Amino acid sequence: MTQHVKDRRAVLLAEAASLFRKKGFPRTTVRDIASAVGLQSGSLFHHFATKDDILFAVMEDVIAVITENMLDALAETETPRQKVRALIRTELEAIHGASRDAMTVLVFEWRHLSPARQKEILVLRDQYEALWLTGLAQAAQAGLTVVESFTLRRLLVGSISWTVNWFDPDGPMSLDDLAEQILNTALKT
Amino acid sequence: MTQHVKDRRAVLLAEAASLFRKKGFPRTTVRDIASAVGLQSGSLFHHFATKDDILFAVMEDVIAVITENMLDALAETETPRQKVRALIRTELEAIHGASRDAMTVLVFEWRHLSPARQKEILVLRDQYEALWLTGLAQAAQAGLTVVESFTLRRLLVGSISWTVNWFDPDGPMSLDDLAEQILNTALKT
Amino acid sequence: MTQHVKDRRAVLLAEAASLFRKKGFPRTTVRDIASAVGLQSGSLFHHFATKDDILFAVMEDVIAVITENMLDALAETETPRQKVRALIRTELEAIHGASRDAMTVLVFEWRHLSPARQKEILVLRDQYEALWLTGLAQAAQAGLTVVESFTLRRLLVGSISWTVNWFDPDGPMSLDDLAEQILNTALKT
Amino acid sequence: MTQHVKDRRAVLLAEAASLFRKKGFPRTTVRDIASAVGLQSGSLFHHFATKDDILFAVMEDVIAVITENMLDALAETETPRQKVRALIRTELEAIHGASRDAMTVLVFEWRHLSPARQKEILVLRDQYEALWLTGLAQAAQAGLTVVESFTLRRLLVGSISWTVNWFDPDGPMSLDDLAEQILNTALKT
DNA sequence: AATGAATGAGTCTTCATTCAT
DNA sequence: AATGAATGAAGACTCATTCAT
Numbered sequence: 001m002t003q004h005v006k007d008r009r010a011v012l013l014a015e016a017a018s019l020f021r022k023k024g025f026p027r028t029t030v031r032d033i034a035s036a037v038g039l040q041s042g043s044l045f046h047h048f049a050t051k052d053d054i055l056f057a058v059m060e061d062v063i064a065v066i067t068e069n070m071l072d073a074l075a076e077t078e079t080p081r082q083k084v085r086a087l088i089r090t091e092l093e094a095i096h097g098a099s100r101d102a103m104t105v106l107v108f109e110w111r112h113l114s115p116a117r118q119k120e121i122l123v124l125r126d127q128y129e130a131l132w133l134t135g136l137a138q139a140a141q142a143g144l145t146v147v148e149s150f151t152l153r154r155l156l157v158g159s160i161s162w163t164v165n166w167f168d169p170d171g172p173m174s175l176d177d178l179a180e181q182i183l184n185t186a187l188k189t
Numbered sequence: 190m191t192q193h194v195k196d197r198r199a200v201l202l203a204e205a206a207s208l209f210r211k212k213g214f215p216r217t218t219v220r221d222i223a224s225a226v227g228l229q230s231g232s233l234f235h236h237f238a239t240k241d242d243i244l245f246a247v248m249e250d251v252i253a254v255i256t257e258n259m260l261d262a263l264a265e266t267e268t269p270r271q272k273v274r275a276l277i278r279t280e281l282e283a284i285h286g287a288s289r290d291a292m293t294v295l296v297f298e299w300r301h302l303s304p305a306r307q308k309e310i311l312v313l314r315d316q317y318e319a320l321w322l323t324g325l326a327q328a329a330q331a332g333l334t335v336v337e338s339f340t341l342r343r344l345l346v347g348s349i350s351w352t353v354n355w356f357d358p359d360g361p362m363s364l365d366d367l368a369e370q371i372l373n374t375a376l377k378t
Numbered sequence: 379m380t381q382h383v384k385d386r387r388a389v390l391l392a393e394a395a396s397l398f399r400k401k402g403f404p405r406t407t408v409r410d411i412a413s414a415v416g417l418q419s420g421s422l423f424h425h426f427a428t429k430d431d432i433l434f435a436v437m438e439d440v441i442a443v444i445t446e447n448m449l450d451a452l453a454e455t456e457t458p459r460q461k462v463r464a465l466i467r468t469e470l471e472a473i474h475g476a477s478r479d480a481m482t483v484l485v486f487e488w489r490h491l492s493p494a495r496q497k498e499i500l501v502l503r504d505q506y507e508a509l510w511l512t513g514l515a516q517a518a519q520a521g522l523t524v525v526e527s528f529t530l531r532r533l534l535v536g537s538i539s540w541t542v543n544w545f546d547p548d549g550p551m552s553l554d555d556l557a558e559q560i561l562n563t564a565l566k567t
Numbered sequence: 568m569t570q571h572v573k574d575r576r577a578v579l580l581a582e583a584a585s586l587f588r589k590k591g592f593p594r595t596t597v598r599d600i601a602s603a604v605g606l607q608s609g610s611l612f613h614h615f616a617t618k619d620d621i622l623f624a625v626m627e628d629v630i631a632v633i634t635e636n637m638l639d640a641l642a643e644t645e646t647p648r649q650k651v652r653a654l655i656r657t658e659l660e661a662i663h664g665a666s667r668d669a670m671t672v673l674v675f676e677w678r679h680l681s682p683a684r685q686k687e688i689l690v691l692r693d694q695y696e697a698l699w700l701t702g703l704a705q706a707a708q709a710g711l712t713v714v715e716s717f718t719l720r721r722l723l724v725g726s727i728s729w730t731v732n733w734f735d736p737d738g739p740m741s742l743d744d745l746a747e748q749i750l751n752t753a754l755k756t
Numbered sequence: 757a758a759t760g761a762a763t764g765a766g767t768c769t770t771c772a773t774t775c776a777t
Numbered sequence: 778a779a780t781g782a783a784t785g786a787a788g789a790c791t792c793a794t795t796c797a798t
Contacts (some may be wrong), residue, residue: 023300024213024215024300024301026213026215026216027215027301108297111212111213112213112216146373146374146378147370147373147374148370151362151367151370152374154348154351154352154355154356155348155351155352155370155371155374156348157351158347158348158349158350158351158352159343159344159345159347159348159351160347161347161351162343162344162346162347162348162350162351163343163344163347166343167343173340178340181336181337181340181344182344184335184336185335185336185341185344185374185375186374188378189335189377
């Protein structure tokens with residue numbers, strides 16, 4: 001039973017994320033989401049009290065997942081260069097793998113989350129960003145970086161997020177290739 | 190008289206761009222725009238037939254402006270490095286200067302433009318992007334780039350556009366500094 | 379339950395037909411219709427997607443009813459004169475009886491139905507008109523008619539429809555009387 | 568000058584009538600009319616104070632014309648049969664000739680004229696209808712009619728008006744033929 | 757939990773009319 | 778007379794949310 005409940009919530013959030021990504025949050029209707037999971041519009045409100053709650057849940061879930069994945073990935077690294085590669089690589093995987101929709105939503109639908117909820121997410125986001133800043137700081141200390149860490153992270157957020165708009169994981173360039181290219185822009189070669 | 194008409198159109202588009210940027214296109218109402226320029230909502234349709242037309246005009250205008258600015262800037266350069274610096278610098282100026290709102294809208298509200306209108310803008314956008322690709326190709330031939338030109342441009346679109354979300358031109362880092370940092374990620378030092 | 383749904387739809391269409399007849403389709407607002415059945419304007423769209431759909435439903439329903447009634451009436455006739463009398467009489471009953479509003483709308487609001495929907499109704503209308511043409515052709519073969527069948531039907535459409543604007547079924551002239559008078563204009567006495 | 572003024576008014580009313588007939592009064596916008604005569608929407612109000620005034624003028628003019636034409640036509644008749652033929656023939660000419668649009672508007676847009684204006688037109692209409700009733704009464708006295716005069720006129724209004732929806736003056740049936748057919752329905756043969 | 761009818765505020769758009777130039 | 782920008786009320790339609798069943 002608990003399993004079923006979890007499944008349904010997960011399916012619902014996955015469909016919602018997909019729609020939010022495709023059409024944007026404001027253009028996605030509660031009816032769209034409901035019918036994507038085989039419900040009537042009214043029934044959705046037994047699972048989430050408001051549309052805003054759905055957006056929040058999508059973001060909250062994905063940030064937890066990527067933070068965990070990132071910790072796992074970093075745990076297997078040793079050198080600063082390996083760490084930065086893992087940071088880039090793991091974020092790319094999140095953006096082009098299973099959590100693609102939710103990751104995209106996290107970045108590009110941010111403004112549509114209510115301010116109160118933004119604050120909550122920011123706490124989690126800061127934890128995640130701390131992993132990045134730590135990794136980049138180590139690379140900086142090792143004299144590897146090309147730009148000051150804080151600025152570098154901002155530039156990387158932009159270039160990595162934007163790949164969702166052009167990079168095709170099934171195309172000629174592999175995700176590893178892409179990670180390597182981005183690494184080249186971030187660190188001295 | 191002609192001046193007045195031009196002014197009014199320009200003011201209207203500027204206010205619309207500002208609102209689209211702040212709230213997003215779907216969340217910006219026609220009333221918002223009208224009242225921002227001191228009109229009743231119905232009067233707006235004397236100037237633009239649909240809300241979509243306004244978005245289109247914002248984008249069309251700004252792409253014309255940035256293309257012209259870019260041509261001017263490139264005309265004053267000689268070496269490949271100078272050219273890439275000009276590309277970055279001019280795009281940053283557009284994003285943080287007078288056309289900030291419209292530039293941001295061009296990038297981040299793209300999806301909300303009707304497909305028919307997207308096609309029209311894409312023609313103009315391709316002309317603009319050709320300037321970039323030419324410049325980067327020259328740098329590549331000179332052995333300066335860190336990444337293949339096409340990929341590099343995509344990464345730069347992301348990092349440069351994203352600066353709108355964090356860079357403050359009145360802060361400690363100047364726009365020239367920022368341009369130089371981005372140049373460092375793009376070219377060998 | 380199904381009964382309720384049917385009732386509600388029927389009531390809604392009846393009220394809509396009444397309003398369309400009284401004020402014409404363009405002058406009838408969706409709010410008029412909604413409040414006539416005790417709904418808010420937005421709730422109407424739970425039942426019909428567009429105002430045009432309502433007009434269509436009114437017409438589709440009434441043409442089905444009159445076709446059925448006509449078949450019943452014709453089934454009880456034998457001679458050509460009886461058939462023509464039944465055609466006139468039944469159409470008059472539709473125009474002045476329970477389906478008065480819808481019949482009038484079918485004739486006089488025709489132009490306001492969307493072209494696509496007009497095509498759909500025309501299929502049904504042709505089936506109905508075939509009953510008339512068959513009946514009149516038989517009368518013609520019996521040497522009873524005063525005018526060629528096709529023309530005669532056109533003239534009768536006009537005179538019969540127009541009765542809605544002047545004939546009062548509760549007045550001194552009965553509907554049977556009226557039918558007889560029209561019969562006199564159509565056939566040799 | 569006076570000529571010009573008259574011309575402009577006449578052209579304007581002709582275009583308005585054409586539009587009212589084609590699209591119906593409510594669906595015809597003041598802009599439609601203005602642009603049909605090469606004016607801007609605001610300029611129309613130098614000629615007519617309201618849209619209702621235009622409809623009124625169309626109707627008033629055409630009823631004056633047809634009354635005059637009818638008087639002329641009747642003046643040339645002698646026998647009752649000739650008179651009824653002239654009544655039918657002249658009304659058909661009005662409906663399919665130069666004043667077709669205005670005549671159609673008079674009949675089918677009647678409901679959209681403001682009640683106050685309807686009263687004014689009714690006075691003129693009664694004068695016109697008196698010609699019909701007189702003519703039919705004479706035919707009745709001569710034992711020619713098939714139906715009581717008042718009823719007969721009503722039936723004829725319907726069938727004659729309706730010809731606008733199906734009769735093509737350039738088709739195989741001439742207007743004289745049509746008039747003769749209608750005469751056959753109205754009088755004993 | 758699910759339904760689906762209902763709500764009601766809100767959206768874009770239309771349009772007859774006004775009025776300064 | 779003509780213009781055309783502006784008005785503002787009204788129109789069809791949308792949609793997150795509620796609630797009785």
